[in-house]
Amino acid sequence: MAVTEPHELAAEDEHAHDHPSDSKYVQIALLLGFLTAVEIVMFVIEDSLGATVVKLGLLILMAVKFWIVGAYFMHLKFDSKILTGLFVFGLILAIIVYFVMLSAFEFSFWNDGFVDPGLPSSES
Amino acid sequence: MSSATATAEVEADHGHPETNSGISNNKLAMWLFLASDCLLFGALISTFLLYRTNISDNTPFSSAVDDVFDIPFTSLSSFVLLMSSLTMVLALSAVNRDDERSGRIWLLTTAFLGMIFIGGQVYEFTVFATEYDLGYSTNTWTSAFYTLTGFHGVHVSVGILLLLGTVFGTRKSGLGKEKAENVELVGLYWHFVDIVWVIIFTIVYLIPIG
Numbered sequence: 225m226a227v228t229e230p231h232e233l234a235a236e237d238e239h240a241h242d243h244p245s246d247s248k249y250v251q252i253a254l255l256l257g258f259l260t261a262v263e264i265v266m267f268v269i270e271d272s273l274g275a276t277v278v279k280l281g282l283l284i285l286m287a288v289k290f291w292i293v294g295a296y297f298m299h300l301k302f303d304s305k306i307l308t309g310l311f312v313f314g315l316i317l318a319i320i321v322y323f324v325m326l327s328a329f330e331f332s333f334w335n336d337g338f339v340d341p342g343l344p345s346s347e348s
Numbered sequence: 349m350s351s352a353t354a355t356a357e358v359e360a361d362h363g364h365p366e367t368n369s370g371i372s373n374n375k376l377a378m379w380l381f382l383a384s385d386c387l388l389f390g391a392l393i394s395t396f397l398l399y400r401t402n403i404s405d406n407t408p409f410s411s412a413v414d415d416v417f418d419i420p421f422t423s424l425s426s427f428v429l430l431m432s433s434l435t436m437v438l439a440l441s442a443v444n445r446d447d448e449r450s451g452r453i454w455l456l457t458t459a460f461l462g463m464i465f466i467g468g469q470v471y472e473f474t475v476f477a478t479e480y481d482l483g484y485s486t487n488t489w490t491s492a493f494y495t496l497t498g499f500h501g502v503h504v505s506v507g508i509l510l511l512l513g514t515v516f517g518t519r520k521s522g523l524g525k526e527k528a529e530n531v532e533l534v535g536l537y538w539h540f541v542d543i544v545w546v547i548i549f550t551i552v553y554l555i556p557i558g
Binding site for chain 1 (some may be wrong): 363369370371375376379380382383384385386387389390391393394395397419423426427430431433434436437438441444471501534536539540542543546547549550551552555
C-alpha cells in the first residue's frame with residue numbers, strides 16, 4: 225500500500241493557497257442563488273412535474289449546492305484531501321445514522337404491531 | 349539550518365507551526381468538529397423525516413403540514429444565508445490580502461446577514477405559535493421541526509458571536525494576514541451552518557410529503 229510521506233502532504237498543502245478570486249466567488253454565489261430559484265420554481269410547479277420528479281430534482285439540486293459550498297467556499301477542492309476525507313467520513317456516518325434509525329423504527333413497528341397515528345387505519 | 353529556524357520559516361509561510369500533515373492543528377480540529385456535527389444534524393434530520401407524517405388527531409389544522417410554511421419568506425431567508433457565505437469568503441480573501449478594513453466590513457456584513465436570518469426564524473416560529481397554535485409539544489412533527497430548525501438557529505447564533513468576537517476581539521491586535529487562519533476557522537463553521545441549511549430547506553420545506 226502506498227504511504228503518503230509527510231513532505232508530500234506538506235507539498236499538497238502548499239497548493240491550498242490557490243484559492244479563487246473575489247469575482248469567481250461572486251459568480252459562484254450567483255450560481256447558488258440561481259439554483260435556489262430553480263428549486264423554488266420546481267416546488268411551485270410540482271403538480272405539473274409530478275411528485276417523484278420534483279423530489280428527485282430537489283435532492284439533486286441540494287447535493288449540487290452542498291458540493292459547491294463545500295468545494296469552493298470551504299476550499300475542500302483546494303485543501304488537503306485529508307480534510308475532504310474527514311468531512312465525507314462524518315457525512316457517511318450521518319447517513320448511516322439515518323438508515324439505522326429508519327430500520328430500527330421499521331422493525332419496532334413490525335414487532336409491536338405499531339400503527340402510525342399519522343396514517344389512516346386500514347380498519348376505519 | 350537549525351530545526352527551530354526551519355519551523356519558524358514554515359510558520360511564517362503557512363501561518364501555523366509545522367505539522368506532519370501540513371495542516372494546522374486548529375484547522376484539523378475544526379474539521380473534526382464539523383464532521384462530528386454532521387452526526388448531530390444527521391440524527392435530527394433523521395428524526396424529522398421519521399416523524400414528519402406522524403401527526404396525531406389533536407393537530408389544530410386539518411390540511412397538510414406543508415401548508416403552514418411561507419415558502420417565499422423562507423426562500424428569501426435561505427438566499428440571505430447563502431449570500432452571507434459569499435461575504436464570509438470575501439472577508440477571508442480581504443484578510444489574506446492584509447486588507448484589514450475590508451476584512452472587518454465583510455465580517456460585520458456576514459454577522460448582519462446572519463442576524464437577518466435569525467430574525468426571520470424568530471418571526472416564523474412566532475407565526476406558527478400564534479396563528480397556527482403550533483407549540484413545541486403539539487405533536488411529534490412540531491417537536492422534531494422546532495428541535496431541528498432551533499438547533500440550526502443556535503448554530504447560526506454561535507456563528508454570529510464568533511464573527512463579532514473576531515471583529516471586536518482584534519481591535520487592538522489588528523486583523524492582518526497573521527490572523528487569516530482564525531478568520532478561516534470561523535468561515536468554515538459559517539459555511540457548514542450554510543450547507544446544513546441547504547439540506548434543511550430542501551428536506552423540511554420543499555420536498556412534498558408522501
